[in-house]
Every structure is written in C-alpha cells, then in structure tokens.
Amino acid sequence: MPTYEYLCNECENSFEAVQSFTEAAIEQCPKCNGEVRKVYNNVGIVFKGSGFYKTDSRAKPATSSESKPEIKTEKKSEPKSKE
16 A cells, blocks of 8 residues: 655644555644645656666677678669650
8 A cells, every 4th residue: 555645734744644545635634633735755666677777778889799880872773764
C-alpha cells in the first residue's frame, strides 16, 4: 500500500499515512484538527534486471580490429528519352 505525506495548513505538522488507493484522503490534522493537504514529492524509481543500463541504448564503439566502413557512391542514371 502507498504511503502518503500530509502537511497541516495551520500548525504545519507533517505526517505520513499508509492508505490504500480506495481510501479517502485525510482531511484533519491529528495534532490540532486543522485542515491538511497532501504533499507530492518526486518518486525515486529503481529498475533492476537486465536491459536497464544506460549503455544498452548507445552504439558500440568501433575497435581497431574492425575494418573501416565502405564508402558508397551513387551513379546518376541517364535520363530516359521519350520515344
């Protein structure tokens, strides 16, 4: 279940609550019974397993043992005459 952070608008009391998605948001501060609001923060995400490394999407550097790429040139075709 997710943990939500709340902040009281009156006494600035900060607290966390573990709630399910279907539960209603907390509206009163447990300290002063004042109105509270949810605090939204950046979420840290950690990807584990293969395929999540920053080097996976980069092109592999050429090594000296590999041959140089062949340079391709295009020949212009001659215009066809109308008969």
